[in-house]
Amino acid sequence: MTSARVIPTPKNGVMDIAAYVPGKETAPGVERVYKLSSNETPLGPSAQAIKALSDVATHLETYPDGSSHALRNAIAEVHGLNPANILCGNGSDELLGLLCQTYLSPGDEGIFTEHGFLVYKIQITGAGAVPVSVPETDCRADVDAILAAVTDRTRIIFLANPNNPTGTYLPVEEVRRLHAGLAGNVVLVLDAAYSEYVRRNDYESGLELVSANDNVVMTRTFSKIYGLAGLRIGWLYAPLAIVDALNRIRGPFNVNAAAIAAGAAAIRDREHVERAVAHNQVWLARLTEGFEALGLKVTPSVGNFVLVHFNDETGKTAADADDFLTARGFVLRRVTAYGFANALRMTVGSKEANEGVLAALKEFTEKA
Ligand SMILES: *Cc1c(COP(=O)(O)O)cnc(C)c1O
Numbered sequence: 001m002t003s004a005r006v007i008p009t010p011k012n013g014v015m016d017i018a019a020y021v022p023g024k025e026t027a028p029g030v031e032r033v034y035k036l037s038s039n040e041t042p043l044g045p046s047a048q049a050i051k052a053l054s055d056v057a058t059h060l061e062t063y064p065d066g067s068s069h070a071l072r073n074a075i076a077e078v079h080g081l082n083p084a085n086i087l088c089g090n091g092s093d094e095l096l097g098l099l100c101q102t103y104l105s106p107g108d109e110g111i112f113t114e115h116g117f118l119v120y121k122i123q124i125t126g127a128g129a130v131p132v133s134v135p136e137t138d139c140r141a142d143v144d145a146i147l148a149a150v151t152d153r154t155r156i157i158f159l160a161n162p163n164n165p166t167g168t169y170l171p172v173e174e175v176r177r178l179h180a181g182l183a184g185n186v187v188l189v190l191d192a193a194y195s196e197y198v199r200r201n202d203y204e205s206g207l208e209l210v211s212a213n214d215n216v217v218m219t220r221t222f223s224k225i226y227g228l229a230g231l232r233i234g235w236l237y238a239p240l241a242i243v244d245a246l247n248r249i250r251g252p253f254n255v256n257a258a259a260i261a262a263g264a265a266a267i268r269d270r271e272h273v274e275r276a277v278a279h280n281q282v283w284l285a286r287l288t289e290g291f292e293a294l295g296l297k298v299t300p301s302v303g304n305f306v307l308v309h310f311n312d313e314t315g316k317t318a319a320d321a322d323d324f325l326t327a328r329g330f331v332l333r334r335v336t337a338y339g340f341a342n343a344l345r346m347t348v349g350s351k352e353a354n355e356g357v358l359a360a361l362k363e364f365t366e367k368a
Contacts, residue, residue, distance in 0.1 A: 030329040034353035037333040042350040045227035046272040052265035064257035074264035092234025104129035120158040140168040160191040167301025171202035194303035196225040
């Protein structure tokens with residue numbers, strides 16, 4: 001007798017997802033490895049964050065505060081916000097997922113841009129909705145193209161500003177123009193994971209737009225400039241009605257005790273942030289100039305990373321460069337999944353790492 005074997009079937013959308021592949025961390029056979037693949041800070045976290053973390057270790061038996069009051073209060077204090085409008089998450093990745101679960105029903109559409117952060121498409125698809133990718137212009141989000149892609153099924157739009165992996169940004173006027181073209185039932189999510197690094201007069205992270213509207217959300221992370229990627233801390237700033245909805249579906253203790261304590265200490269250490277910005281300012285410029293001097297094209301970045309394009313004519317590809325660099329301990333990020341088959345993304349690292357990559361790529365481009 002043959003009977004068809006019945007197995008559990010994931011709901012629609014799940015098996016359409018290509019699982020996220022994190023940046024490499026190892027270089028086999030190499031002693032000293034410089035991980036420049038996930039936009040982590042070379043400065044590490046604030047010493048005060050490390051101290052706060054170690055204090056938590058003595059009472060791990062208690063549940064964390066399910067509302068992350070200490071962390072929300074610290075964020076509110078530093079940014080001049082009402083803590084009621086802040087929601088914390090297990091990394092901003094969790095918050096991006098919660099937004100999709102809350103606002104997308106099957107058949108709805110979620111928009112992101114051509115070279116946008118991969119998590120948007122994953123979370124839209126996982127919510128059973130239709131992912132809509134919109135072309136960019138010169139590696140930058142194109143407001144007219146986004147508005148042209150909006151339909152009456154559109155419920156959410158993700159814009160990383162600045163974007164990863166391109167490093168490009170939209171000036172505040174362009175973001176306002178995008179928002180002005182949307183119906184009130186479309187949530188505009190401004191992912192400001194790299195906003196602390198941006199030094200441009202025409203940039204605004206999203207705080208103003210959230211404060212003035214009912215349908216804008218800004219997300220931030222402690223994984224980048226604060227150097228706490230390992231603890232998984234993100235937060236969002238949103239209208240009360242959105243925070244209320246998200247609070248109903250999140251896990252009751254979605255942010256752990258170590259994250260709450262270390263995050264609150266980290267965000268209050270403004271000197272540490274200033275040091276990170278100053279380091280980045282210097283090396284973003286030097287790396288960009290250095291790569292261009294080697295004949296490589298660099299997308300102008302305002303973040304803590306650069307997208308370096310390899311020359312299609314020379315036959316020396318990004319894959320070759322990746323192998324060459326990895327063999328010397330410099331681990332960068334392949335970005336094929338982001339639509340760049342012949343580019344690498346490099347995180348701004350320590351002086352030693354940056355100089356090492358520049359020297360290695362000089363050798364790579366000059367070798368026969
Ligand atoms: C790194 C990054 C994040 C941060 O994710 P976490 O889950 O907070 O670590 C969010 N958005 C973009 C565009 C990023 O590059």
